[in-house]
Amino acid sequence: MTAGYIEMWRLVAPEVIVVITALCVLSADLAWLRGAEARVRSMVATLLSVAGCAAAIGWILRAPLTVSFGDGVLVLGPVAQHVQIALLALTMLTVLLASGGDFTRHISEYLALMLLATVGMMLLVSTQNLLLIFLALELLSLSLYVLAAFDKRSERSAEAALKYFLFGAISAAFLLFGFSLLYGVSNSTNLGTIANMLHGAPLDPLLLVAIMMTLVGLGFKVAAVPFHFWAPDVYQGAPASSAALIASGSKVAGFFILYQVLVLGLAGAKGSSAWHGYAAGWMPVVAIVAALSMVLGNLVAIAQTSVRRLLAYSAIGHAGYMLLTILAHTNQSFSALLYYAITYALTVLGAFGVVAVVERVTGGDTLAHFAGLSRRAPLVSLCMLVFMLSLAGIPPLAGFFGKFYVFASALNADHELLWLVVLAIAMSAVSLYYYLKVLKSIYVGEPAGEAPVRVPVVQQVVLAVIALGVVVLGCVPSLLLRWL
Amino acid sequence: MLAWTIYISFGGALVLMLLPKGGVRAARVVALLAALAGLAIAVADFARRPSGELVTVVQVSWIRSLGLEYHLAADGISLTLVLLTGIVAVAGVLFSWNIEQRANEFFAFYLALIGGVYGVFLSFDLLLLFVFYEIAIVPKYFLIAIWGSTRREYAAMKLALYSFVGSAMVLIGLIAAYVVAGARTMDLVQLSQFPFPVHFQMWAFPLVFVGFGILAGLWPFHTWAPTGHVAAPTAASMLLAGVVMKLGAYGCLRVAMMLFPRGLDPWGFHVLGLGSWREVFALLALIGIVYGAMVALVQKDFKFVIGYSSVSHMGFVLLGLMTLQQIGLDGAVLQMFSHGVLAGLLFAVVGRMVYDRTHTRDLTELSKMSLGKVLPFAAATFVLAGMASIGLPGFSGFVAELQVLIGTWRSFPVFVVIAGVGIVIGIAYTWRAMQMAFFGASHNSSVGSAAYPPISIPERIAAMLLLAASIVVGLYPQLLLRVIIPALHSPMFDGLWKGGVR
Numbered sequence: 001m002t003a004g005y006i007e008m009w010r011l012v013a014p015e016v017i018v019v020i021t022a023l024c025v026l027s028a029d030l031a032w033l034r035g036a037e038a039r040v041r042s043m044v045a046t047l048l049s050v051a052g053c054a055a056a057i058g059w060i061l062r063a064p065l066t067v068s069f070g071d072g073v074l075v076l077g078p079v080a081q082h083v084q085i086a087l088l089a090l091t092m093l094t095v096l097l098a099s100g101g102d103f104t105r106h107i108s109e110y111l112a113l114m115l116l117a118t119v120g121m122m123l124l125v126s127t128q129n130l131l132l133i134f135l136a137l138e139l140l141s142l143s144l145y146v147l148a149a150f151d152k153r154s155e156r157s158a159e160a161a162l163k164y165f166l167f168g169a170i171s172a173a174f175l176l177f178g179f180s181l182l183y184g185v186s187n188s189t190n191l192g193t194i195a196n197m198l199h200g201a202p203l204d205p206l207l208l209v210a211i212m213m214t215l216v217g218l219g220f221k222v223a224a225v226p227f228h229f230w231a232p233d234v235y236q237g238a239p240a241s242s243a244a245l246i247a248s249g250s251k252v253a254g255f256f257i258l259y260q261v262l263v264l265g266l267a268g269a270k271g272s273s274a275w276h277g278y279a280a281g282w283m284p285v286v287a288i289v290a291a292l293s294m295v296l297g298n299l300v301a302i303a304q305t306s307v308r309r310l311l312a313y314s315a316i317g318h319a320g321y322m323l324l325t326i327l328a329h330t331n332q333s334f335s336a337l338l339y340y341a342i343t344y345a346l347t348v349l350g351a352f353g354v355v356a357v358v359e360r361v362t363g364g365d366t367l368a369h370f371a372g373l374s375r376r377a378p379l380v381s382l383c384m385l386v387f388m389l390s391l392a393g394i395p396p397l398a399g400f401f402g403k404f405y406v407f408a409s410a411l412n413a414d415h416e417l418l419w420l421v422v423l424a425i426a427m428s429a430v431s432l433y434y435y436l437k438v439l440k441s442i443y444v445g446e447p448a449g450e451a452p453v454r455v456p457v458v459q460q461v462v463l464a465v466i467a468l469g470v471v472v473l474g475c476v477p478s479l480l481l482r483w484l
Numbered sequence: 485m486l487a488w489t490i491y492i493s494f495g496g497a498l499v500l501m502l503l504p505k506g507g508v509r510a511a512r513v514v515a516l517l518a519a520l521a522g523l524a525i526a527v528a529d530f531a532r533r534p535s536g537e538l539v540t541v542v543q544v545s546w547i548r549s550l551g552l553e554y555h556l557a558a559d560g561i562s563l564t565l566v567l568l569t570g571i572v573a574v575a576g577v578l579f580s581w582n583i584e585q586r587a588n589e590f591f592a593f594y595l596a597l598i599g600g601v602y603g604v605f606l607s608f609d610l611l612l613l614f615v616f617y618e619i620a621i622v623p624k625y626f627l628i629a630i631w632g633s634t635r636r637e638y639a640a641m642k643l644a645l646y647s648f649v650g651s652a653m654v655l656i657g658l659i660a661a662y663v664v665a666g667a668r669t670m671d672l673v674q675l676s677q678f679p680f681p682v683h684f685q686m687w688a689f690p691l692v693f694v695g696f697g698i699l700a701g702l703w704p705f706h707t708w709a710p711t712g713h714v715a716a717p718t719a720a721s722m723l724l725a726g727v728v729m730k731l732g733a734y735g736c737l738r739v740a741m742m743l744f745p746r747g748l749d750p751w752g753f754h755v756l757g758l759g760s761w762r763e764v765f766a767l768l769a770l771i772g773i774v775y776g777a778m779v780a781l782v783q784k785d786f787k788f789v790i791g792y793s794s795v796s797h798m799g800f801v802l803l804g805l806m807t808l809q810q811i812g813l814d815g816a817v818l819q820m821f822s823h824g825v826l827a828g829l830l831f832a833v834v835g836r837m838v839y840d841r842t843h844t845r846d847l848t849e850l851s852k853m854s855l856g857k858v859l860p861f862a863a864a865t866f867v868l869a870g871m872a873s874i875g876l877p878g879f880s881g882f883v884a885e886l887q888v889l890i891g892t893w894r895s896f897p898v899f900v901v902i903a904g905v906g907i908v909i910g911i912a913y914t915w916r917a918m919q920m921a922f923f924g925a926s927h928n929s930s931v932g933s934a935a936y937p938p939i940s941i942p943e944r945i946a947a948m949l950l951l952a953a954s955i956v957v958g959l960y961p962q963l964l965l966r967v968i969i970p971a972l973h974s975p976m977f978d979g980l981w982k983g984g985v986r
Contacts, residue, residue: 382501394622395615404611404659408550411663422656429645429652436625436644444629444637478547 011067011074014056014084015119021052022115029108038105045108046099049115053092057085072128072190079338082483083125083256086342090249090349091118096462097353098241100360103151110150114245117143121253128264130179130189133257137175137221140250141168147242148234160237167220167230175217181210182265191265198268203280211269211282214261215289221254223312224319225292235312236365240356243308247315247352248345255322255341262286263329270329272416286323290420293320294427301434307355307365310434311348314391317431318344321424325406328413335484336402336409342480343390343398343473350466351387353459354380361453367437372447380455381442383467390470392435393428398474403428405477486529486606487541487556489522489566490616493573493599500592508587515591516577522602523570529558530567536560536967538673538974541606551669555609560971561737561817564964565605565730568824571953572726573598575828576719578946579836583631583717590631594719597623601727605734610658610670613739614651617731621647624728627720628712633839634785639708639715643724646698646708653695654735657688661743675743676976682746689747690761693740697765699732701798703772710779710791718835721787725794725827730820733801737816741805745979748808763896766806770899770906772799777909781916786838786845789917790830796906797823797873797881803903804888808980810972812891815884817968818961822872822880822954829869829950836943837862838921841936847917851924861939863922865947870914872954875907880957 009016025048033041065076095111104110120140127133145168149161183189185207186197198207219227235243262270262282271281297316304310322344325337355365357380362369374381390399407424410417473480496518500511533539538559546554558566576594583590596619603616621644628640662670665678680688698705709729713721741748748762758764776796783789801823804816837859839845856863872879875886885907893900957964 389622395618400615400618404655405550407655408659408662408667411659412667415663418660421659425652425656429648432648433641433645436641439626440629440637440641443626478549481547481549 008069008074011065011069011076012123013063014059014088015122017056017059018052018088018115018119018122021049021055022112022119024048024052025108025115026112033108038107042099042107045111046095049095049111050092052115053088053095053118057088060085070129071188072192073132074126075128076126079334079484080125083252083338083342084122086345087118087121087125087249087252090252090345091115091245093346093349093462093466094241094245094248096458097244097349097356098239100456100459101239101241101356102360103153103239106150110147113143113147113150114241117147117245118249121249124253125256128191128260130183130191130194133261134172134176134179137257138172140253141172141221144242144246144250147245148238150242151239154237156237157239158237160234164230164234164238167227171217171220171227174213178210178213178215178217181206181213185210191260194265195267198266200268203269203271207269208280211266212285214266215282215285218254218258218261219289222251222258222319222322223316224289224323225296225316226289228293228297228316228319231316232309232312235315236306236308240352240359244349244352247311248349251315251319252338252341252345255337259326259329259334259337262326263334283327286327287420290320290323290327291423293317293323294424295320298427298430301431304434305366305368307358307367307370307438310438311351311355314431314434315348317427318391320427321403321406324410324417324420324424327417327420328410330409330413333406333409333413335481336405338484339477339480340402340406343402343470346466346473347387347390347399347470350383350463350470351391353463353466354384354387357453357455357459357463362448367441368445370438370441371445373442373453375447376449376451377453377455379460380453380463383463384442385439386467386470388435388439390474392432394432396471396474398470398477401474401477485525485541486558486566489525489570489602490556490599490606492518492521492525493595493602497592497595497599500588500595503588505588508584511587511591512577512581512583515595516574518595519570519573519577519598522598523574526563526566526570530563530967533563533967536563536969536971538608538971538976540608546609546612551667552611553609553669553671554612555671556606556612557608558606559974560967560969561734562605562971563967564817564821565727565734565824566602568730568821569598569601569605569727571949572722572824572828575832575946575950576722576726578942578949579722579832580717580719581940581942582836582840583719586630590627590717593623593626594723597627597723597728601723601731604731608672610662610672610675610739612670613672613735614654614658617654617735618648618651620728620731621651624712624720624724628716631717631720632715633717634715635711636715639711643708643712646705650695650698650705650732653691653698654739657692657695658739660684660688672738672742673976676979680744680746682749685744685747686749686751686761689740689744690764692744693736693747693761693765696732696735696740697802700729700736700802701732701772701776701795702765702802703768703775703795703799706772706776706795709795710788713791713794713831714785714787718832718840721831721835722828725790725831726824729794729798730824733798733805733816733820736802737805737813741980742976745982748980762806762808766803766896766899769799769802769806770902772796773803773903773906774909777906777913780913781909783913784847786847786850786917786921787831787834789847789913790827790834793830793873793910793913794823794827796910797827799906800885800888800903803892803899807888807891807895809891809894810969811887812895813972814965814968815887815889815891817972818880818957818964819884819888821957821964822884825950825953825957826869826873826879826881829865829947829954830873832943832947832950833862833866833869837865837939847920850922851920854922854924856922858936859922859939861944861947865951866918866922868951869954870918872951872958874911874914878955878958880954880961883958883961
């Protein structure tokens with residue numbers, strides 16, 4: 001038994017490193033830096049967090065694992081580990097972007113919570129056990145609720161967090177209910193065993209209920225229609241860096257686990273979403289959710305004047321595109337999903353970084369607040385140009401290749417998905433309109449003031465690195481693809 | 485060498501973005517050098533090439549797991565259009581010598597657009613072609629939205645959305661073709677040999693053709709063109725009419741017709757007397773010719789006349805493509821070149837020589853100014869360019885449109901008559917615009933005659949360059965046909981010539 005525990009410590013070492021980092025960040029601040037200047041405290045906490053993430057990445061790279069431990073409790077392979085690295089990298093960038101914020105005096109608590117959320121994400125991609133999935137999801141969600149509420153001076157932030165929490169708690173209840181029914185049907189919490197038990201068996205009503213409940217729970221996490229109502233308010237109200245984490249890392253982990261549960265665990269109950277040839281199962285449901293997400297997300301985004309809300313609705317649209325890969329569920333489409341999710345996360349992280357900069361200078365995030373930014377902060381504007389065009393799917397940026405890969409792999413897996421691919425491409429044509437509106441404001445609008453905007457060097461560098469990453473990953477996608 | 489046209493253009497754009505603000509003179513020089521380098525490379529390659537066979541420039545694996553390649557190559561058609569791009573690019577920079585506001589950004593977007601255009605003409609991997617095609621959309625938007633005139637933001641957004649909807653249609657066809665062919669390659673040469681099922685070609689062809697056709701001004705999807713041209717700054721409208729519309733026509737030929745030739749076959753039944761996509765698009769092209777000309781005839785705004793005339797002239801390109809006759813296709817490609825040069829010149833006269841000086845494009849107001857006396861060079865240029873574009877022998881327009889008409893005569897005899905009507909209306913609107921803008925009866929000819937700055941040296945050089953290109957090709961069309969004809973006879977176009985009933 002002791003050997004088992006020691007073995008387990010070794011397996012979860014990266015997560016342990018991050019947890020210890022979180023504790024260090026907290027204790028360093030509480031024990032020694034209480035009296036220090038805010039700037040010093042923020043710098044120490046940021047450096048510690050980044051170092052911790054880097055150490056965890058280093059550990060994963062140094063000691064790659066391929067294991068299946070316990071009853072699917074820990075299942076790690078190269079792909080899962082690379083996704084963990086991506087999540088850690090996203091957290092690092094978020095932490096660096098957050099370092100410029102002045103919305104709280106409790107920076108160490110803030111960063112510690114961010115690290116705990118990251119642990120949740122990392123566990124989420126390394127397990128195939130219903131129990132651990134739920135626990136990891138709760139760890140992630142609870143941290144995010146608090147992160148969303150962290151701007152105590154803002155009513156919006158509190159409102160956003162409360163909404164997020166209420167929706168989240170209900171959907172967690174749904175998920176738990178769904179999982180318990182799944183357990184009841186299959187007598188196991190391991191996704192692999194569940195798939196075996198369901199294989200060939202007729203769809204009984206209990207299983208259908210379980211599938212629906214699970215879909216509700218996970219659909220909330222990825223903000224797919226009709227479980228998306230929290231997204232615009234949270235994106236708008238939460239502090240920029242919290243919103244960035246919710247929109248980026250948590251999305252990647254959410255999609256990863258949604259894919260695992262549906263494709264791995266419920267393989268026997270997929271049904272069919274073919275245009276003619278409907279069969280009950282999760283496929284038709286996911287197809288409808290995907291179509292609704294694309295249409296609603298993109299159309300409602302057109303009407304937005306707040307850039308944060310615009311990003312939220314566009315995120316709903318992007319969730320629709322990503323659901324296509326789940327419908328295709330081949331190895332190729334899984335790698336397409338991961339490529340898309342990771343590059344999307346990177347892009348949207350950068351976009352929130354720019355939003356944070358603009359808010360600090362102009363005090364708001366509506367299109368009018370962005371007017372003429374190109375004259376006042378050329379570099380930041382150029383970064384935003386890259387992010388928006390990538391989200392719209394303009395080549396040679398990462399967003400274009402992601403879309404191409406997702407659509408090609410979906411069509412390659414099943415010609416019957418053509419109708420969804422056509423819908424997706426049509427909707428991405430719509431999306432160009434609202435992304436261009438943002439860019440129009442930045443490049444064409446008249447600036448409110450002449451003075452150049454002073455952006456801290458760290459933020460400038462991070463934004464430039466992210467923009468460069470989006471360009472490079474778009475031009476040479478193999479850099480990322482060979483890891484997935 | 486040809487690949488450097490792309491790199492130099494994008495490199496120039498990057499340099500311009502990094503230049504310090506306010507260095508207007510430096511920005512112009514950098515832009516001019518980049519454009520000249522592109523033209524020099526294009527001319528050198530054109531001169532060296534004995535015939536129009538396909539020659540690969542670069543071919544390296546891009547994304548191995550998906551079989552995508554970075555494949556640049558050029559055959560006679562590409563070469564002709566690259567040459568056109570080079571000429572128009574240089575002329576465009578010279579005609580924007582007076583840009584002062586945010587000049588760095590202007591020329592950066594300008595060169596990025598040029599780079600994308602070169603890329604489209606040189607790509608022989610379908611996805612790569614699409615990548616460059618979309619790269620060209622974004623700079624157009626900013627060129628119009630920032631430096632444009634009349635309803636610029638509306639026109640820019642309209643143009644961007646039309647282009648993007650078109651490219652979305654192309655993307656659907658492109659992914660479908662990739663998957664149907666087995667998802668192993670996007671190479672145009674290999675795909676053109678793949679026997680796509682006829683029922684697939686029957687829906688993929690119109691989808692992709694219309695997708696590209698939107699940018700080529702295919703009626704009734706042309707409405708972005710006049711508003712876009714009018715709102716754009718001079719250099720941008722030169723590029724829009726000169727090369728960007730050619731991107732669409734090139735895509736129609738290179739992608740839609742080359743990959744899906746069976747899509748042109750008869751359906752086997754008739755709807756309203758039309759029995760195939762070929763007849764449908766030929767009819768749309770014809771309507772474009774006549775409609776564009778008639779609308780141009782009644783415009784009050786000088787620039788709108790040229791804008792609608794572009795729609796009319798591009799109709800000849802599309803009509804030529806639909807003839808599926810050797811001579812008609814030759815004519816279509818030649819017309820792409822000819823219209824590129826002439827539309828560029830006409831927009832330059834209207835936008836730069838006249839509007840930048842008089843600040844009005846209203847034909848009735850212009851007719852009071854007797855510009856023929858005040859700006860004789862502008863008047864002479866417009867007369868020559870106008871004559872060339874209505875098809876006076878000796879200019880490129882004549883050879884091109886004649887060939888298209890001969891091809892049409894063989895394929896759709898009735899259409900020739902109607903296209904002829906279009907040409908006659910063309911003479912009428914050109915004449916009218918010329919008369920009103922330059923030779924209007926002046927009541928008080930002494931007023932304001934000396935107020936305008938004279939036509940500058942860069943304008944003169946650029947006008948000469950474009951006119952020379954048109955005259956050389958008009959007098960000696962063999963110069964281009966020597967590379968165009970072998971290109972159209974390459975194995976890639978076999979499907980087009982072999983089609984069942986033709």
